[in-house]
Structures are given as C-alpha cells and as structure tokens.
Amino acid sequence: MDSLRSLWPYLKMHRRQYLIGLVLVVIANSVNLLPFYFIRLTIDGLTGARDADPGTAGITLTQAGLYALGIVGAAVTAGTLMLFMRRLIVVASRQTEYEVRRDIFGHLQTLDKPYYDRASTGDLMNRLTGDLSAVREMLGFGAWQIVNIVSGFATAFAVMFSLSWQLTLIVLAVLPIIVGVLTYLARLISTRHRLAQEQNSKIAGKAQENFSGARVVKGYAIEDREVAEYKAMNLELLRRNIALTKVDGPLRSFTSLLLGLAFGLILLVGGRLIIDPANAQTFTVGMFVQFVGTLERLTFPMLMVGWITGVIQRGLGSWRRLRELYDARPQVQDVPGRTDTSIRQLRGDLSFENVSVQYGDREVLSHINLSVPAGTFLGITGPTGSGKTVLGQLITRSMDPTSGVVRLDGHDVRVIPLTALHDAVAVVPQEPFLFSDTIANNIAFGIEKQELPPVPLGVSVVGLPVLPHVPQSPDPARVENAARLAGLLDDVRDFPEGFGTMLGERGVTLSGGQRQRTAVARAIVREPAILILDDSLSAVDTETERKILDGLREVSAGRTVILIAHRVSTLRHADRIVVLEEGRVTEAGSHDELLALGGHYAELERLQRLASDLDEEGGAPGDPEVAADRLAARREAIRAAQQTRQEVVK
Numbered sequence: 165m166d167s168l169r170s171l172w173p174y175l176k177m178h179r180r181q182y183l184i185g186l187v188l189v190v191i192a193n194s195v196n197l198l199p200f201y202f203i204r205l206t207i208d209g210l211t212g213a214r215d216a217d218p219g220t221a222g223i224t225l226t227q228a229g230l231y232a233l234g235i236v237g238a239a240v241t242a243g244t245l246m247l248f249m250r251r252l253i254v255v256a257s258r259q260t261e262y263e264v265r266r267d268i269f270g271h272l273q274t275l276d277k278p279y280y281d282r283a284s285t286g287d288l289m290n291r292l293t294g295d296l297s298a299v300r301e302m303l304g305f306g307a308w309q310i311v312n313i314v315s316g317f318a319t320a321f322a323v324m325f326s327l328s329w330q331l332t333l334i335v336l337a338v339l340p341i342i343v344g345v346l347t348y349l350a351r352l353i354s355t356r357h358r359l360a361q362e363q364n365s366k367i368a369g370k371a372q373e374n375f376s377g378a379r380v381v382k383g384y385a386i387e388d389r390e391v392a393e394y395k396a397m398n399l400e401l402l403r404r405n406i407a408l409t410k411v412d413g414p415l416r417s418f419t420s421l422l423l424g425l426a427f428g429l430i431l432l433v434g435g436r437l438i439i440d441p442a443n444a445q446t447f448t449v450g451m452f453v454q455f456v457g458t459l460e461r462l463t464f465p466m467l468m469v470g471w472i473t474g475v476i477q478r479g480l481g482s483w484r485r486l487r488e489l490y491d492a493r494p495q496v497q498d499v500p501g502r503t504d505t506s507i508r509q510l511r512g513d514l515s516f517e518n519v520s521v522q523y524g525d526r527e528v529l530s531h532i533n534l535s536v537p538a539g540t541f542l543g544i545t546g547p548t549g550s551g552k553t554v555l556g557q558l559i560t561r562s563m564d565p566t567s568g569v570v571r572l573d574g575h576d577v578r579v580i581p582l583t584a585l586h587d588a589v590a591v592v593p594q595e596p597f598l599f600s601d602t603i604a605n606n607i608a609f610g611i612e613k614q615e616l617p618p619v620p621l622g623v624s625v626v627g628l629p630v631l632p633h634v635p636q637s638p639d640p641a642r643v644e645n646a647a648r649l650a651g652l653l654d655d656v657r658d659f660p661e662g663f664g665t666m667l668g669e670r671g672v673t674l675s676g677g678q679r680q681r682t683a684v685a686r687a688i689v690r691e692p693a694i695l696i697l698d699d700s701l702s703a704v705d706t707e708t709e710r711k712i713l714d715g716l717r718e719v720s721a722g723r724t725v726i727l728i729a730h731r732v733s734t735l736r737h738a739d740r741i742v743v744l745e746e747g748r749v750t751e752a753g754s755h756d757e758l759l760a761l762g763g764h765y766a767e768l769e770r771l772q773r774l775a776s777d778l779d780e781e782g783g784a785p786g787d788p789e790v791a792a793d794r795l796a797a798r799r800e801a802i803r804a805a806q807q808t809r810q811e812v813v814k
C-alpha cells in the first residue's frame with residue numbers, strides 16, 4: 165500500500181489517460197458479450213419456429229443479416245475501444261517509465277563517493293532496466309488487466325445470472341477452486357521468476373566487472389577461473405529457469421483441464437434443464453449457448469488472475485527496489501541553515517586542524533595538523549596505505565573527517581556550498597576515467613555544464629519541450645592550452661583527428677601515461693584554486709613529468725597544488741613536502757630539509773638514486789672492481805625492493 169502511495173505522484177500526472185483508458189476497458193468488456201446475445205436470438209428464432217411449425221425457417225433473411233451485422237459491429241466496436249485503451253494506458257505506462265528513469269538517474273547523480281563505494285554497478289544497471297520494466301508492466305498491462313478481469317467477471321456474471329441462476333451457482337461453486345489453484349501456481353511462478361531475476365542481476369554484475377577489468381584478467385591469465393565462475397553462475401541461472409519452466413509450462417494445460425471439467429458439469433446440468441419441459445419457456449437452447457459462450461469469455465480473465473497477481477507483486481517488489489535508490493541520501497551534502505551560501509569564490513588557503521579519520525575501528529588518519537597557504541606547492545609522500553588519498557578526499561568532501569576540522573580560506577569545508585567547493589578544487593585521481601567521447605570533450609568535461617539547460621525532474625513528460633541536442637563545443641584555445649600544459653599536445657597532434665579523435669570503446673586506446681595527462685588537462689582547464697594530483701604522474705616518464713610540472717608552475721601562480729607522489733624527482737620541486745606514515749605526519753619540510761633529516765624521505769631518495777644510477781650505467785664494465793661495486797649496489801637495491809614489498813604486504 166505504501167509502495168502504491170509513493171507511485172501516486174507519477175500516476176497522478178497521467179490520471180486522465182488512465183481513467184479514460186480504464187473506462188474504455190469496461191465498455192469494451194460489455195460490448196464483447198453482445199455477439200452471444202445475437203447468436204441466442206438466431207438460434208432461438210430457428211429452433212422455436214421449427215418446434216412450432218417444422219416447415220418454416222423461423223427468422224427472415226433480413227433478421228439473420230441484422231444479427232450477423234450486430235456480431236460484426238460488436239467485435240469491431242470492442243476492438244476499436246481496446247485499441248484506444250492501449251494507446252492511452254500503454255503510452256501512459258511508457259511515459260511513467262521514462263519519468264521514473266529520468267528522476268532516478270538524476271537522483272543518482274546527487275549521490276556521493278561513499279554510496280558508489282558500496283553500490284554494485286551491475287545491480288544499479290539491473291534496477292534501472294529489469295526492475296523498471298517490471299514496474300512499467302504493472303502500470304500498463306497490469307492496470308488494464310485488473311480492470312479487465314474485474315469488469316469482465318462482473319458483466320459476465322450479471323449476464324449468466326440473468327440467463328440461469330442454477331448454472332451460475334454451479335460456476336460460482338467451481339470458480340474459487342479454479343482461481344485458487346491458478347493463483348497458487350502464479351505465486352510460485354512469481355517467486356521463481358524473482359529468483360531468476362536476482363541471478364540475472366548477479367550475472368550482469370559479474371560480466372560488467374569482467375569487461376571493465378578485462379586487462380587485469382588477461383594480464384593475470386585467469387580467464388579459465390573467470391570462465392569457470394561465470395559458468396557456475398550461469399548454471400545456477402539455468403537451474404532457476406528450469407524450476408520456473410516446471411510451473412510455468414503446465415499452467416495453461418492445467419487451466420484447460422479444470423475448465424473442461426467445469427464445462428462438462430454445466431453441459432450435464434444445462435442439458436437436463438433444457439430437456440425438462442417445465443423449463444421450455446424459461447431456458448431455451450439459445451440461452452444455453454449464450455451462457456456457455458459468456459462463460460468461455462471468462463477463460464482468459466481466469467487464467468490472468470494468477471498471472472496478474474504475479475505481475476503486480478513483481479512490479480511492487482521492483483518499485484520497492486527502485487525506491488531504495490530514491491531513498492539513498494549522500495552522506496556529504498549541503499545542509500540548509502549550516503551551509504553558508506554567501507561563499508562563492510575560494511582562494512585556496514587550506515588548513516587541517518587535528519583531523520582524524522576512522523574506518524570501522526581502524527584509524528587511517530590520526531591528528532593531522534597542517535597549514536597550506538594559498539599558492540603553496542605541497543608534496544605529500546609516504547608508504548602505500550598511509551592515508552595520502554584520504555587526506556586529499558577530505559578537501560573535496562568525498563568524505564568528512566571523524567574528528568577535527570578541514571578549513572578552506574578559514575571556513576570549515578562543511579559550511580562551504582558543495583558547488584563552490586567543487587568549482588574551486590580539481591582532483592586528478594590515481595585511476596582516471598575517460599568517457600567514450602572526443603579528446604576535446606574529455607578535457608573540457610568540467611567546463612561545459614553551463615551551456616546545457618537543466619532537465620526538470622518530477623514533472624510529466626507530456627507537454628515538455630523536446631530539448632534540442634546541444635553538441636558540446638569546447639573552447640578550442642582553452643582545451644589546447646590545457647593539453648599543452650599537461651604535456652599532451654604532441655600526442656594529440658599524432659592522432660588521426662587531433663582533438664576530435666574518439667576515445668575508448670568507439671575510438672583509440674590511450675596509453676596509461678596519455679590517460680593520466682588527459683586527466684591532468686581536464687583538471688587544469690578548469691583553472692581551480694586547488695589542484696590535487698593523486699599519484700597522477702606515475703605512468704609518465706621523468707622528462708615529460710618535468711615538463712608537466714613546469715607547465716603547472718606556469719598556471720599555478722597563486723594556486724595551491726597538492727602533489728601526492730612516490731617519486732622524489734616529482735616531489736623535489738614542491739615548496740614543502742609532508743611525509744605520512746600510518747596516518748600520521750612524520751616529516752615536513754623542503755626537499756633539502758628532509759634530506760638533511762635522514763628519515764623516510766631521505767631513504768626514498770637514496771634508493772631511487774641508486775636505482776637510477778644502475779639504469780644509467782647499464783652495459784658490462786671492463787674493470788673487475790667496478791663490477792664488484794655494481795654487484796654490491798644491485799644487491800642493496802634488491803634488498804630495498806624486498807623491504808618495500810614487505811611494507812606493502814604489511
């Protein structure tokens with residue numbers, strides 16, 4: 165009931181279509197019974213006259229013609245009414261489907277990272293497709309079938325009762341048994357259908373993950389394992405589908421059997437009524453034929469009772485699953501009364517005051533105190549898992565700290581409107597995501613939004629102006645400048661269609677470094693007050709990296725840049741470097757200061773210098789002493805690599 169109430173806002177928008185459509189169903193159902201009335205008149209005319217005078221035909225040719233015309237007319241009228249009804253109700257259900265999908269998609273866009281961290285993409289996709297179809301089926305086919313069944317039963321019983329109350333009582337006695345059995349079977353079908361759908365969801369999720377992670381699967385040569393897992397899931401789906409077919413298949417035969425028994429019973433009793441001379445005037449052969457014909461019209465609605473129960477149950481279940489999407493709220497959002505809407509522009513003065521973050525009972529950041537004045541080029545490094553990414557995520561409010569305050573230009577970030585915050589901060593993540601679109605559009609991604617008219621949510625699609633497709637037309641000079649600063653321009657010039665080259669599924673595949681640089685260009689084209697590069701130059705060679713950093717310096721005058729990296733060659737250009745270990749700041753200072761400190765950073769620098777020296781020297785040395793030195797250095801590098809690996813494992 166609650167589910168239906170929450171659907172009402174959508175149904176309300178199409179109430180005229182539904183109302184007129186359903187009235188048409190009722191009229192069509194009554195008209196549908198008229199042919200049996202004309203048949204009755206014909207039969208009674210013929211048999212009655214014959215009984216009185218065997219030499220006469222009973223009815224005139226004109227009468228017979230009129231009755232035939234009546235039958236055809238009734239069929240045409242009922243067909244036409246049903247056609248209009250379908251246009252109204254089916255179209256309304258399709259429109260509702262569109263509106264629900266539009267609104268849910270719009271709502272999903274408002275949800276934040278923690279939600280998507282938990283949600284399974286396959287499941288979300290299945291809800292927006294399979295579940296939405298089930299809801300549409302309930303609102304379209306389901307709605308008119310309910311009215312069809314109810315009005316079909318009501319009109320048929322009224323007619324049957326007027327013909328013979330005795331026969332109607334027999335039907336009434338048998339009907340609940342038939343409907344009960346059919347409903348039971350339909351419930352079983354519905355449950356098994358749901359189980360099959362759930363398995364479909366899991367399979368969709370598995371396939372989606374597999375396709376997205378195709379490179380990993382190939383790289384680790386685990387195709388066989390993946391195929392085996394997929395096979396097991398597929399087999400389970402087969403098992404569930406067979407279980408469904410076992411109850412689905414016999415439904416029709418079973419219905420025919422039950423109806424056959426009912427008709428047999430009626431023939432027996434009806435035959436006796438006709439034969440009995442006392443009933444000669446009140447129950448004629450024509451009436452008997454009309455009775456049986458009317459009853460036969462109930463076969464379909466009877467069969468549909470159980471089926472429609474399933475459609476409605478499935479539709480309501482699916483609607484509940486869709487409601488869960490509507491009900492999901494972002495953990496991080498603007499709060500009226502707390503959000504300070506007067507904050508629009510931000511300079512990029514950043515500070516962390518005693519900030520801690522806890523996941524469950526694990527503290528991943530602990531009492532961080534940092535001050536980053538606007539315009540600072542801050543480097544952050546530290547062993548893997550030490551909390552560097554989490555620290556960056558606190559600035560964009562991908563999450564809020566468990567305790568402490570992050571301030572931007574002196575404001576607690578929690579009072580800054582999210583749009584202002586997101587306009588001011590751009591993040592280049594570790595694993596950039598590129599869309600199947602042109603390079604230009606991928607770069608201009610964050611600056612195009614103002615040009616598109618907003619899509620109204622929660623309103624009827626009827627009467628809405630059709631929005632023209634507005635092709636993106638990113639400012640070429642801005643895009644090119646961003647690409648140049650990100651060190652991507654030469655690569656783009658080599659592509660077949662330059663900035664118009666399609667990426668991804670429909671176009672070229674970029675290398676890891678090119679992907680990272682495209683993401684860097686996407687971030688800098690927005691000219692943010694704070695730019696966070698989260699290990700985003702790791703796949704770029706040192707020479708290109710130097711160029712990008714020089715480019716960043718060019719645009720970052722007055723802007724804050726936070727550079728999370730493991731390479732000292734990247735970090736050394738920073739004004740200040742912070743070392744995070746196990747969620748705590750253990751070292752802070754300039755490159756030279758940290759080297760002098762002789763801690764984690766100095767060790768990192770020594771190991772990377774060693775490795776780079778080895779790379780540069782290369783070749784086989786002639787002098788045995790040099791060879792011995794290199795061997796010792798190589799051993800040291802291997803030992804260091806093993807130590808780092810142990811840290812990772814820890």
Ligand SMILES: Nc1ncnc2c1ncn2[C@@H]1O[C@H](COP(=O)(O)OP(=O)(O)OP(=O)(O)O)[C@@H](O)[C@H]1O
Pocket residue numbers: 281523528546547548549550551552553554555594699
């Ligand atoms: N959503 C989450 N739920 C639970 N734990 C999390 C979540 N996100 C991060 N963590 C944990 O927080 C710790 C810090 O993660 P973070 O990504 O900040 O590390 P990092 O220093 O950036 O590592 P790397 O250098 O490998 O990128 C890790 O132990 C990680 O497992």
